[in-house]
Amino acid sequence: MKKDYNLFLIDLDGTIYRGDETIQTGVDFVHRLKEAHKDYLFLTNNTTRTPEMVVEKLKKHGVETDVNHIYTPSMATASYIINKKHTNDVEVYIIGEFGLKNELLNIAGFKLNEITPEYVVVGMDQDLTYKKVRTATRAIRNGSTFIGTNADLNLPLGHELIPGNGSQCAMIAAATGQQPLYIGKPESIIVDYALKKIHHSKDETIIVGDNYNTDIRAGFNSGVDQMLTLTGVTTRADIEGKRQPTITVDNLSEFKFN
Template sequence: MKKYAGYMIDLDGTIYRGKEKIPAAKRFIERLQAAKIPFLFVTNNSTKAPEQVVENLAKNFDIHVTTANVYTTAMATADYISELDETKKTAYVIGELGLKQAILDRGFTFVEQDPDYVVVGLDYDVTYHKFELATLAIRNGSKFIGTNADTNLPNERGLVPGAGSLIALVECATQQKPEFIGKPEKIIMEKALKRLGVAKDQVVMVGDNYMTDIKAGINSGIDTMLVYTGVSTKEQVKKEAIQPTIQLDSLDEWNI
């Protein structure tokens, strides 16, 4: 059994399901902390700032980490667009506070007319007007960025619409495909790996969703660990040509 020097770990469906605890996940994180093994939560959920992620983990799941352990698709998106062109600093954003704050922190100004970038993420209060502004801007030449392609998000009620479902509407209305940042794309993985500071052949990507978490590892040449506590099922994964490096029913099964 391979010993890893670093772990990238999904949140939704892996560490918790909405408001529902996954007790084995807490024990898993505590084993990593006890062994002083670096880990980074790499999440496609763009709605929360790192401070909110840390607070949620502590308050609702008794998992105690710092913001240094968190890398969201909002952070990756902001990092990415800030590095594309230093002269382009305007954006129109469909998303929650986590995404908007990450982009503001990188020096962007929000505008509704002719932005350099239109960024679409998960937005719990999305409206037709927001879609309208995004569509018009993209059709007029703004670069279309999608935080992540997840069509669904696992919570305590089941699989609810994810960012990818909202992005698909804009894609349909504009007839343009976005540039995606989050898992399974390499962009977020490369930036997360840099933050973690561990060689990619010594890291494993842990998640519950084959189509995002596991494919992100596969696309980036990183080992993968699929835990069946969220989106993917064994029946679905059996049909995939490339299998996860490790498959678990529970994180309790893994020896750090």
């Protein structure tokens, strides 16, 4: 008998859309999920957008939702730091774009410090400069904790793979001799905080995504079931001889709710 899941942690790029292209089977899956009265959270590794911006992008692809159903590594990073410090009186240096800076500085209330921050947080930054890398490197060498929002080495952009945050972090790691603590998928940290946010247990949850190395491994690492949809980066050939997901589908129209 198929397991009856109550919470679906759903990836975005490669699952609901592919850049500007809508993946209709993914959109229909969300509609069917709502009709079945199942709970869901869009679990993305993207830190460049705020939850509000993610909601707007989803709307353009035919998915109506709200910020309560969005969870990002920016949000998980803020929660992780506050949990460690037991306060939001924290000084940080940030490499990243608006989504990450807004979450840490405006919502979490952290303070920006380029000289002696407690944490250096590195997220995707398409305007990365040598000066930013140098500032981060100096702080980490002087004792700041090095956090990477996610470890994606590459990101799909149309038919091109562009450098991702993991590549940025690798440069800083090489310069400092310090490896970052990663927060986003495939780490269990983001999954654990997502479950706390939405108040569900692991045994009633399944992670849905197109990327074996991030989405599916996040399930392995956190003890949550996984569903791989072959509408994005991972193919069946890619997972031959590897640990298999709980469920693999060509597209999400194949999954039927109990």
